[in-house]
Amino acid sequence: MVAAVAPILALAVGLSLWAMQDSVTFFFSPSEVTAENAPPGRVIRLGGLVEMGSVAHGADGSVAFVVTDNAATARVVFQGDLPDLFREGQGIVAQGAFGEDGDF
Numbered sequence: 001m002v003a004a005v006a007p008i009l010a011l012a013v014g015l016s017l018w019a020m021q022d023s024v025t026f027f028f029s030p031s032e033v034t035a036e037n038a039p040p041g042r043v044i045r046l047g048g049l050v051e052m053g054s055v056a057h058g059a060d061g062s063v064a065f066v067v068t069d070n071a072a073t074a075r076v077v078f079q080g081d082l083p084d085l086f087r088e089g090q091g092i093v094a095q096g097a098f099g100e101d102g103d104f
Contacts, residue, residue, distance in 0.1 A: 027093050031072035040098050046074060047093040055088055067092065067104075076104045 027045035028037060038044045046067060054066035063078045065088075076094055086092065098104050 029069040029072075030067055030074040031069050033072075033074060033098070038098055040100050043095065043097050045093050045095050046076070046104055047091070048074070049091050050086070050088050052088045064103075067094070074104050075102070 027047035030046070030048050033044075033046065038046075048067040048069045051066040051068045051073065054064075056064045058064065061079065063082060065076055065078070066073050067076055068074075076096075078094070094104065096104055
């Protein structure tokens with residue numbers, strides 16, 4: 001019985017992992033973001049540190065800042081109320097999509 005069930009179970013687990021290969025990563029760092037991993041319009045999570053001196057508040061209520069992993073950077077534009085723990089030098093994970101202009 002075990003000899004018959006084990007290969008079926010292994011195949012089911014393998015197919016499940018293969019189907020979720022894009023979802024396994026919790027977030028992408030700025031240096032991992034490429035046109036293949038994050039094409040414009042695809043919703044992903046971007047994580048890293050908010051670069052010191054990069055936070056700029058717009059007149060329309062938006063907040064623009066730069067996320068870095070000390071190897072690459074990505075510009076993020078956020079619309080809405082910032083979380084209480086948001087500050088420069090702090091780690092964040094943001095969910096959204098890159099626009100055609102390259103801003104997240």
